[in-house]
Amino acid sequence: MVDKPAPDASRRSEKSRRAIYAAALALVAETGYPKTTIESIAARAGVGKQTIYRWWPSKAEVLMEAFLDLGEQAAARQGDEQVDGPGEGPPDGIPDTGDLAADLKAVLRATVDELLDPAFEAPARALAAEGVVNERLGRQFVAKLLEPQLELYVRRLRSAQDAGAVRPGVDPRVALELFVSPLAQRWLQRTAPISYEYTDTLVDYALYGLAPR
Template identity: 60%
Template sequence: MANKAAPDSTRRSERSRRAIFDAALALVGEVGYEKLTIEGIASRAGVGKQTIYRWWPSKAAVLLDAFTVDADEDYAAGLPDTGDLAADLKFVLRATADEFNDPAFQAPYRALAVAGANDEEVSRTFVARLLEPGIRVYTERLRAAQEAGEVAEGIDVRIAAEMVLSPFSQRWLMRTGELTYDFVDTLVDQVLRGLRPRG
């Protein structure tokens, strides 16, 4: 009698993880973070809640992994470099505005902002996985522009990157205005006005 191959536990675990991630992201959009529960995630994913607790200590940890699982791939290519810094920043920030205006993106991101405000470990992990890589790719693009003479010597490009990203994030997080293409273009133009070489 032919031997049957043993089930691949690695593939089964990966399927379960993906099902849990999909469930967490869907549910936080449907019921909000306050009503999101491990039990609800487990039920939607078709796994036992003990499976979730074996891998994550809390719903915030599940949501954080679900939201950042592909973050490395998103940042791997860096920002475009066409030789026109303003055009490149506007192109990327317009696409980012579209993403931030998508309800499927908003729900988990806002939930993690709330969770991070109350949980230092969640906050540190969120910054390390998502915010820092984002700042890094902007910093690298601005450094290339500095080397090309588009940004003045002596400018701290890390701070310059934060000058671009912080008003964008603040407007979205605090709902002080809409993330429109006009806002993005004006933001880039005004920041770069202060970064350009003089004379």
């Protein structure tokens, strides 16, 4: 009688984890955050709800991790696409071509595409809204999602300062809010559509104020 190898628990766990990520993101997009439950995620993923509770304490935590993974997967694909490119900047960073306006406009246009992508938009709105009332989730949202992205702008603006394109006394952490915050507010509150033209204008206005006199 031939002994069969024992199932690989790590592979089984990873498969379940991926199914849970996909289920959480899909349900939030289809039914909205309030109607998404641990039970519905478990049913869609084909796992027991105790499997989810073993790894995450709440649906908010599930969605946060699924959303982070979504971003990592997108960054990995972008990196693969840029392997043979000119190498002007890291795939998950902001290019530094020497033209600050062009670099910021390119990144903000990509941000517009992401914000208008249904796969990204629904979970992003859900996490932003839940973070307002859920202090713990709100801190995680800022620490894990917002701050790493904002730091990329800080680095690019400091590089521009070194090159003389931004006044020496400007605080990059404050300066980036001139174009990032209006875009986020317009998107979150739906006060008006977001577009390439809008983000290009934000960059032009911001850099007019940041440029050396």
